[in-house]
Amino acid sequence: MYTFLTVQDWADYELLDTGNFEKLERFGKYILARPEPQAIWDKSLAQSEWDRSAQAVFKKEKGSTEKGLWLLKKGMPEQWFIQYQYGQMDLRFRLGLSSFKHVGIFPEQAPNWRFIYEQARQLKTSQPKILNMFAYTGGASLAARAAGADVTHLDAVKAVNYWARENMEASNLTDIRWIVEDAMKFARREVKRGNKYQGLILDPPAYGRGPNGEKWQLEDELNELFKLCGQLLDPTDNLCLINLYSLGFSALILENLVKQNFQLAGSGFQELGELYLQDHNARKLPLGTFYRFSTGSKT
Missing domain, CATH: 2.60.40.1180 (Golgi alpha-mannosidase II)
Incomplete structure (x- = not known):
C-alpha cells in the first residue's frame, strides 16, 4: 500500500x-x-x-x-526547546541554528515516531532491542525508549550524539546506548557476532563521512547495508523503518531492496510511501520516501 x-x-x-x-x-x-x-x-x-x-x-x-x-x-x-506529545510519549528537543541550515530536528518524521512508539509496544519481546543507525539528534531513539525498548543510538558524529543525549535528558528518559561509529563497520561487526535486534531504524544520508574519514555514498553502500540489516533483524518479532531523502531515489528502489533483503512473510503491517509537510495554503512539500513494516498490527 x-x-x-x-x-x-x-x-x-x-x-x-x-x-x-x-x-x-x-x-x-x-x-x-x-x-x-x-x-x-x-x-x-x-x-x-x-x-x-x-x-x-x-x-x-x-x-x-x-x-x-x-x-x-x-x-x-x-x-531553544520544543515539545512533542503523543499518547504517553512526551518528548523535548533542543533546537539550534547550525551553519548547514538544520535546526536539530526533521519535523516530517513525527508520523514515524508514532509508528516506532506504537509498534515497539506491540513486540512480544519484553524489552526489545532497537538499533537506530544514522540516528542524528535522536527523535526515533527517544520514541523507541519511551516505549520501553533497549535502544542503541548510532551516529558517526560525536557532537550530534551529545545533542541527542541532551534531548534524552530533557525528555526525562535514561539508558540509551550511544555509539560513535561508521554504520557499515558496526553492522558488519554485529553480523559476525550473531547479534539480533527486534527493531531497526535506518535514515541514511545521500553522502557523508565516518568518524575516521570513511566515505559514505548512498547508491554505492545501500545494497550492502540492506543485506547486513536483513541478517540483524529478528525475523519473527520485529519492526523496521527506513527513510530515504535523496532526490534521485524512487520509492520503487526502496521497495525492491526491502523485499530482496528482509523476511516479510510474517509481517502483519507493511507500508511504503512518502513523507510531506503541508503549508497553510495546502501545498504539499515532499520530504522523502519511507518503507516500514512490523510483525504487529497497524494501530
Whole structure:
C-alpha cells in the first residue's frame, strides 16, 4: 500500500508558507525562513510578510549549496526547546541554528515516531532491542525508549550524539546506548557476532563521512547495508523503518531492496510511501520516501 504521511496535531510546529525555494516554519515561539530545494512554486504570502514574520533567516554562503549563516532579529535565541506529545510519549528537543541550515530536528518524521512508539509496544519481546543507525539528534531513539525498548543510538558524529543525549535528558528518559561509529563497520561487526535486534531504524544520508574519514555514498553502500540489516533483524518479532531523502531515489528502489533483503512473510503491517509537510495554503512539500513494516498490527 502506497501512503502519504504528514504531521498531525503538533502544537509546537507549523509550516506556514513555501515557495521560491524557501520555507517559512514555526518551531515553538520562533519563526524561521530557510532554503528548501523542492519548493519550486511561488510563495503564497508576500515577501514583506516573510520579512516581518521571520525571526531568523538562513542565507547561503556564495558558491555553497548548503553552508551559510543565520541572520537573527533581536530576541531570537540560538538555542531553544520544543515539545512533542503523543499518547504517553512526551518528548523535548533542543533546537539550534547550525551553519548547514538544520535546526536539530526533521519535523516530517513525527508520523514515524508514532509508528516506532506504537509498534515497539506491540513486540512480544519484553524489552526489545532497537538499533537506530544514522540516528542524528535522536527523535526515533527517544520514541523507541519511551516505549520501553533497549535502544542503541548510532551516529558517526560525536557532537550530534551529545545533542541527542541532551534531548534524552530533557525528555526525562535514561539508558540509551550511544555509539560513535561508521554504520557499515558496526553492522558488519554485529553480523559476525550473531547479534539480533527486534527493531531497526535506518535514515541514511545521500553522502557523508565516518568518524575516521570513511566515505559514505548512498547508491554505492545501500545494497550492502540492506543485506547486513536483513541478517540483524529478528525475523519473527520485529519492526523496521527506513527513510530515504535523496532526490534521485524512487520509492520503487526502496521497495525492491526491502523485499530482496528482509523476511516479510510474517509481517502483519507493511507500508511504503512518502513523507510531506503541508503549508497553510495546502501545498504539499515532499520530504522523502519511507518503507516500514512490523510483525504487529497497524494501530
